[in-house]
Amino acid sequence: MNGPDGLPPRLERHRARIERMARERGLDFYETRFVMLDASEVNAVAAYGGFPVRHPSWRFGMEWERLEKGRQWGLSKIYELVVNNDPAWAYLVRSNSEMEQKLVMAHVYGHVDFFKHNLWFEATDRSMVDTMAAHAAEVRRLIDERGHDEVESFLDACLSLDNLVDPWGPSRERLKGSRRASGPAADLEAVLRRGRGEERRAPTCDVLGFLLDHAPLLDWERSLLRIVRAESIYFLPQRLTKVMNEGWASYWHAKILVEGGLSHAEIVDFADCHSGATTAAPGRLNPYKLGIELFRAAEERGLDLFRLRRAHHDVTLIDELVDEDFAARVELFAPSPGPDGKLRSWREKKEELLRALSNGAAPRIELREDDHLRRGELLLVHQHDGRDLDAAPARAVLDNLARLWGRAVHLDTLARGASVRLSARPASARRAG
Amino acid sequence: MSLSRIGQDRARFKDIVRGRLRSDLRRYLTSSELFGRRGDHAVSIPIPQIELPRLRHGDGQGDGRGGEGGGEGEPVEGGEQRPGQGGGEAGDGAGEHILEVDVELEELAELLGRELGLPRIEPRGDRALRAAAGRWSGLAEHGPRSLRHFKRTWRNALERAVASGAYDPDAPLVLPEPRDERFRRKKVVDEPQAAAVVFHVMDVSGSMGREQKEIVRVKAFWIDTWLRSQYEQLEVVYIVHDAVAKVVDQHSFFHLRESGGTKISSAYEVLLEELRSRWRPEDWNIYPFHYSDGDNWSARDTERCIALLRDEILPRCNQFCYGQVKSAYGSGQFKKDLDLALPGEDKLVSVALDGREDVPDAIRAFLGRGR
Numbered sequence: 001m002n003g004p005d006g007l008p009p010r011l012e013r014h015r016a017r018i019e020r021m022a023r024e025r026g027l028d029f030y031e032t033r034f035v036m037l038d039a040s041e042v043n044a045v046a047a048y049g050g051f052p053v054r055h056p057s058w059r060f061g062m063e064w065e066r067l068e069k070g071r072q073w074g075l076s077k078i079y080e081l082v083v084n085n086d087p088a089w090a091y092l093v094r095s096n097s098e099m100e101q102k103l104v105m106a107h108v109y110g111h112v113d114f115f116k117h118n119l120w121f122e123a124t125d126r127s128m129v130d131t132m133a134a135h136a137a138e139v140r141r142l143i144d145e146r147g148h149d150e151v152e153s154f155l156d157a158c159l160s161l162d163n164l165v166d167p168w169g170p171s172r173e174r175l176k177g178s179r180r181a182s183g184p185a186a187d188l189e190a191v192l193r194r195g196r197g198e199e200r201r202a203p204t205c206d207v208l209g210f211l212l213d214h215a216p217l218l219d220w221e222r223s224l225l226r227i228v229r230a231e232s233i234y235f236l237p238q239r240l241t242k243v244m245n246e247g248w249a250s251y252w253h254a255k256i257l258v259e260g261g262l263s264h265a266e267i268v269d270f271a272d273c274h275s276g277a278t279t280a281a282p283g284r285l286n287p288y289k290l291g292i293e294l295f296r297a298a299e300e301r302g303l304d305l306f307r308l309r310r311a312h313h314d315v316t317l318i319d320e321l322v323d324e325d326f327a328a329r330v331e332l333f334a335p336s337p338g339p340d341g342k343l344r345s346w347r348e349k350k351e352e353l354l355r356a357l358s359n360g361a362a363p364r365i366e367l368r369e370d371d372h373l374r375r376g377e378l379l380l381v382h383q384h385d386g387r388d389l390d391a392a393p394a395r396a397v398l399d400n401l402a403r404l405w406g407r408a409v410h411l412d413t414l415a416r417g418a419s420v421r422l423s424a425r426p427a428s429a430r431r432a433g
Numbered sequence: 434m435s436l437s438r439i440g441q442d443r444a445r446f447k448d449i450v451r452g453r454l455r456s457d458l459r460r461y462l463t464s465s466e467l468f469g470r471r472g473d474h475a476v477s478i479p480i481p482q483i484e485l486p487r488l489r490h491g492d493g494q495g496d497g498r499g500g501e502g503g504g505e506g507e508p509v510e511g512g513e514q515r516p517g518q519g520g521g522e523a524g525d526g527a528g529e530h531i532l533e534v535d536v537e538l539e540e541l542a543e544l545l546g547r548e549l550g551l552p553r554i555e556p557r558g559d560r561a562l563r564a565a566a567g568r569w570s571g572l573a574e575h576g577p578r579s580l581r582h583f584k585r586t587w588r589n590a591l592e593r594a595v596a597s598g599a600y601d602p603d604a605p606l607v608l609p610e611p612r613d614e615r616f617r618r619k620k621v622v623d624e625p626q627a628a629a630v631v632f633h634v635m636d637v638s639g640s641m642g643r644e645q646k647e648i649v650r651v652k653a654f655w656i657d658t659w660l661r662s663q664y665e666q667l668e669v670v671y672i673v674h675d676a677v678a679k680v681v682d683q684h685s686f687f688h689l690r691e692s693g694g695t696k697i698s699s700a701y702e703v704l705l706e707e708l709r710s711r712w713r714p715e716d717w718n719i720y721p722f723h724y725s726d727g728d729n730w731s732a733r734d735t736e737r738c739i740a741l742l743r744d745e746i747l748p749r750c751n752q753f754c755y756g757q758v759k760s761a762y763g764s765g766q767f768k769k770d771l772d773l774a775l776p777g778e779d780k781l782v783s784v785a786l787d788g789r790e791d792v793p794d795a796i797r798a799f800l801g802r803g804r
Contacts, residue, residue, distance in 0.1 A: 058455075058483070060439060065443055149455060
């Protein structure tokens with residue numbers, strides 16, 4: 001491997017030129033380090049979520065296996081991978097053509113600009129590469145100390161709760177002036193907060209944060225829970241802005257390459273590659289496609305693109321820009337029959353899309369009471385929006401929650417219109433009292 | 434970028450899938466598949482997946498986000514794109530024959546082992562299968578007192594003291610805390626020390642027909658597969674014989690059809706010559722397998738065979754296996770003679786096969802002793 005700045009001279013020249021063009025057009029990004037890897041290595045990094053080092057987990061091995069099989073059979077390949085960090089890290093695949101490398105670089109600069117300026121990313125840990133490595137060291141240490149199965153099993157239990165966070169929490173804390181949402185400093189902050197009598201209390205959507213403050217956990221367990229929460233919160237804004245983020249990056253790679261980034265010989269290949277990335281099978285959501293259409297529509301209407309990319313997330317941007325005119329041009333909103341056979345108008349399809357994307361595509365779960373019936377039990381409520389919960393995993397999740405909480409937990413939801421309460425108790429009363 | 438870490442993660446995942454570890458996760462195991470193409474055939478590539486339970490919306494609603502399970506740090510930017518694959522899944526329409534691929538040999542061997550209840554081969558004496566050499570060159574954060582690495586422990590304490598400003602050069606007192614401690618750890622190096630050689634010896638005289646050869650082929654495959662899973666290094670030598678014997682390559686072994694008479698001793702002589710010259714028992718675990726229809730040239734030759742086996746070949750082998758395939762022309766006399774002449778010889782296994790359905794039993798007989 002070349003060092004972080006060790007691109008071959010020819011690519012380095014392209015990179016410098018593309019960086020200059022991006023800056024001239026108003027993009028503003030962190031320093032970005034490109035690392036060139038073989039396809040198999042890129043798959044490994046992708047399995048780690050873009051990070052060079054993650055804690056040991058079978059999940060990453062599973063992901064690598066899947067990506068590798070896709071690659072070996074020629075079914076899928078990863079073009080680009082970029083990590084929200086300062087400096088940003090991005091990976092280039094050695095086997096890609098020069099035109100593809102240029103496209104990826106321009107695309108990456110779009111992403112990094114987005115990471116830096118979008119409001120919902122404001123609270124993210126910008127030294128996450130280091131943080132992840134620290135998490136990995138911590139998990140390895142715990143494994144050394146307590147054994148692999150025990151640590152991994154608890155980690156998996158925490159992971160099954162990792163979407164019980166408040167998507168807007170980090171940004172809200174940020175706006176209130178709280179400094180960091182994760183990392184060792186957050187621990188200190190939690191202690192201080194508790195000293196000030198400000199610990200997280202029900203009702204809240206930040207179930208993981210609540211457990212960190214109140215669950216009767218051992219030190220090593222709390223440490224794992226903190227790691228899971230920090231990593232989940234880090235990835236959250238990416239779930240909230242997938243369409244925008246890809247649209248923004250695609251808009252800029254197209255613009256930069258077409259306005260001079262390409263040689264004449266590369267135009268046709270570029271068009272082929274670009275349209276391949278921004279095509280959508282009928283009725284399917286391709287975030288690249290929808291995103292770039294949104295930004296182009298905004299451009300036609302004379303809106304300030306840079307402001308849009310700062311203030312919005314997927315749901316608000318789609319809500320703002322999708323009107324009858326837009327719907328008429330984008331296949332995704334073309335009227336089509338729903339499951340009941342009735343034709344759905346663009347308005348209904350828009351509603352449906354917004355609902356699917358809301359809350360980072362996860363169900364909205366609120367912790368309503370932390371001392372339910374005065375027995376120290378947790379009561380969670382699913383804010384039903386017309387979609388039922390998947391029952392089988394929900395039970396398993398509650399089991400895990402009860403394991404962490406050490407007492408019974410309940411979840412109120414609706415199933416086929418009737419209200420239902422799911423409950424779970426800890427398997428053993430090892431933490432009674 | 435080193436792939437070893439992720440390789441460990443993958444090994445752990447595979448162990449979970451196979452049920453060796455974390456049986457609590459087995460209930461979340463599902464198998465999805467990719468559709469690929471090999472030549473003109475659509476093939477299905479199984480992808481085992483374990484999905485941790487998470488609260489999510491039920492069926493028929495999740496069409497907002499294309500694929501990619503719910504939530505776990507899927508890097509948004511890691512979007513896989515399928516250039517020029519507008520149609521996606523290459524022709525996996527109904528009616529097309531889909532082959533499943535990608536059962537790894539290692540897995541196959543394991544299935545075989547489990548199915549037939551085969552014991553893993555026991556390492557014996559200095560001919561151990563793998564030797565775990567270890568040197569006390571590693572470091573760990575936990576360990577017994579007696580293995581504390583003084584120098585590293587104090588260095589850490591010193592670093593900490595300097596970093597925290599507690600270090601006073603005039604009164605250089607450094608006290609290690611538990612977190613400074615480092616312990617010596619044995620670094621285990623697996624060295625494949627012993628290797629194995631398999632001899633497949635087959636009678637190709639006129640009486641061995643197609644079906645008999647097919648049985649031999651099936652058996653040889655499974656035997657190789659099993660032994661390969663037990664040894665880092667497995668060499669296979671093929672010997673064919675009718676009235677004369679010779680060493681041949683794999684292809685000839687399975688396709689040759691001579692039509693001469695049968696002189697089994699010729700094969701044993703060639704085998705012995707090989708054992709003397711190339712495949713010495715000091716360096717190799719030796720497994721000869723002999724397949725014949727049991728029709729030898731003469732009783733005198735059979736005597737010679739027995740003498741060779743008893744005095745020369747058996748002492749050199751881990752185990753000698755004789756599989757007698759029933760044929761329309763063979764008398765099947767050789768096995769009887771063998772069993773009569775060498776009773777209680779525990780390195781010798783002889784089995785009679787009437788048809789393919791006997792293959793599993795024969796394999797169990799051959800490999801079931803864990804030699």
